[in-house]
Amino acid sequence: MPTPQQAFLTLPMHREIPLIEASYTEVLRIEHYQGTVDCHCQGCGREAVFQSKAPLLTFRSGHSPGAVRLSVDEYERATRHNQFSPEQQFVVQQLALRDRAFTVEFSCTRNGEHKLFFFFRVHDGTVSKVGQWPSVAALEETGIKKYRGVLGERRFREFSRAVGLHAHAVGIGAFVYLRRIFEGLIDTARQAATGEPGWDETAFGRCRMDEKIQTLKARLPAFLVEHRHMYAILSKGIHELGEEECLDYFEPLKTGIEMILDQEIERRELAAKADRAGAALNAIRQKLGSA
Numbered sequence: 001m002p003t004p005q006q007a008f009l010t011l012p013m014h015r016e017i018p019l020i021e022a023s024y025t026e027v028l029r030i031e032h033y034q035g036t037v038d039c040h041c042q043g044c045g046r047e048a049v050f051q052s053k054a055p056l057l058t059f060r061s062g063h064s065p066g067a068v069r070l071s072v073d074e075y076e077r078a079t080r081h082n083q084f085s086p087e088q089q090f091v092v093q094q095l096a097l098r099d100r101a102f103t104v105e106f107s108c109t110r111n112g113e114h115k116l117f118f119f120f121r122v123h124d125g126t127v128s129k130v131g132q133w134p135s136v137a138a139l140e141e142t143g144i145k146k147y148r149g150v151l152g153e154r155r156f157r158e159f160s161r162a163v164g165l166h167a168h169a170v171g172i173g174a175f176v177y178l179r180r181i182f183e184g185l186i187d188t189a190r191q192a193a194t195g196e197p198g199w200d201e202t203a204f205g206r207c208r209m210d211e212k213i214q215t216l217k218a219r220l221p222a223f224l225v226e227h228r229h230m231y232a233i234l235s236k237g238i239h240e241l242g243e244e245e246c247l248d249y250f251e252p253l254k255t256g257i258e259m260i261l262d263q264e265i266e267r268r269e270l271a272a273k274a275d276r277a278g279a280a281l282n283a284i285r286q287k288l289g290s291a
C-alpha cells in the first residue's frame with residue numbers, strides 16, 4: 001500500500017491497490033490526509049508546499065450524541081487503547097471499504113488560490129487514483145525541466161515520456177525510455193573520448209556496458225559509475241520483468257538518473273565558473289604586467 005504522499009504524487013493512474021480488511025485505515029489515511037506534499041506549483045512557478053484540505057475522519061460513536069471527528073492517527077491510537085468498541089470499529093471499517101469516489105484537495109501554502117486535486121475510486125475491494133489536476137504531465141514536465149539543458153531536446157522528450165508512461169501505468173515502456181537516457185549519457189562521454197590518444201573505437205564497441213563505463217569513468221558522473229548496475233536492472237525490465245515490477249522499480253531508477261544528471265549539471269557549472277574566474281585572473285595579470 002503506498003503512503004499518502006506516494007498515492008498523490010507517484011502512484012500510476014488506474015493502478016488498483018487491493019484493500020485488506022486488516023489495514024482498512026490505509027485508504028482513510030489518503031482520504032483524510034492532514035499533512036502536506038511538496039510539489040511544483042503552477043501558480044508560483046516553482047516548488048511549493050501544499051497543505052491538505054481533507055476533512056477529519058467523522059463517524060457516529062455509540063457513547064456520544066454527536067459525531068466523532070479525529071485524524072486517522074488519533075483513531076488508530078484510540079483503537080489500540082480500546083477506546084472504540086468492536087462495533088464502532090466495524091462502522092469505520094465499512095466506511096473505509098464502501099464503494100465510492102473521493103477527492104483530496106490541497107492549497108499552496110504561499111497562496112491559497114493555487115490548488116491541487118486528486119481523485120480516487122474505491123471499488124470492489126481496491127483503491128485506485130483515477131485523475132488529478134494539474135495533470136501528471138504538467139507537474140512532471142516542470143519537475144524535470146531543469147534537465148532540459150543537460151539532456152538536449154530529444155533526450156529530454158524521452159525522459160518526459162518515461163515519466164508520462166509510468167504515470168499511466170505503462171511500466172516496461174517507461175523502462176525503455178529510461179534505458180535510452182542512460183545509453184545517451186554513455187554515448188556523450190564516448191564522443192568526447194573519441195580522438196584521444198590510444199582510443200580504440202572498435203574495441204570499445206565490442207565491450208559490455210559495464211566495461212564501457214569502466215573505460216569512460218573519468219568522463220562520467222560518479223553516481224553513474226558507482227551505480228552502473230542500474231543498466232542491468234533497466235535491461236532486465238525490458239526483457240524479463242513484468243509490468244508491475246517495472247512500475248514498482250521505476251521511482252528509484254528515475255531518481256538515480258536524476259542524481260546522474262544533477263552531478264553533470266554541477267560539473268558543467270563548476271567548469272563554467274572556473275573558466276570565468278581563470279579569464280578574469282589572466283586579464284588582471286596582463287593588466288598588472290603591462291603597467
Ligand SMILES: [Zn+2]
Nearest residue numbers: 041044108114
Ligand atoms: Zn503556489
